[in-house]
């Protein structure tokens with residue numbers, strides 16, 4: 826394993842910019858091309874934006890991962906906010922409780938190769954997404 830691991834606390838708008846650019850440079854050093862770098866940084870900013878909007882604060886981890894000879898990036902967006910009561914609904918394009926477009930989560934899933942959400946009402950949300958080079 827390459828061992829790149831970045832931790833970006835999300836507390837305000839500037840942290841979203843930081844997470845986004847950190848994701849782009851990490852993706853570049855892992856070996857992703859420009860188009861994938863942009864996909865990955867977009868996914869990170871959507872998840873960070875959700876943290877800020879729905880949970881107020883949280884953390885985004887960006888790390889290099891390896892599996893069976895493949896190299897990739899793993900994004901973990903973690904918060905201790907309200908959680909998501911209906912995951913299927915949350916993953917539906919156009920569904921929003923925050924006056925958004927309701928495109929962030931389904932869009933992020935499309936941008937990445939693997940995507941999972943672990944959430945519990947009253948406890949928080951952990952979104953894990955991976956993409957392979």
Ligand SMILES: Nc1ncnc2c1ncn2[C@@H]1O[C@H](COP(=O)(O)OP(=O)(O)OP(=O)(O)O)[C@@H](O)[C@H]1O
Pocket residue numbers: 871875876879880904906907908909915916920921922923924925926927928929930931950
């Ligand atoms: N971290 C989170 N904690 C609690 N609820 C969340 C979180 N992330 C998403 N949600 C819920 O899932 C819904 C869908 O999220 P999604 O990012 O797809 O759309 P949106 O944030 O509403 O709009 P957009 O991302 O297009 O601006 C949100 O409206 C919200 O109800």
Ligand SMILES: [Mg+2]
Pocket residue numbers: 871874875925928929930
């Ligand atoms: Mg969103």
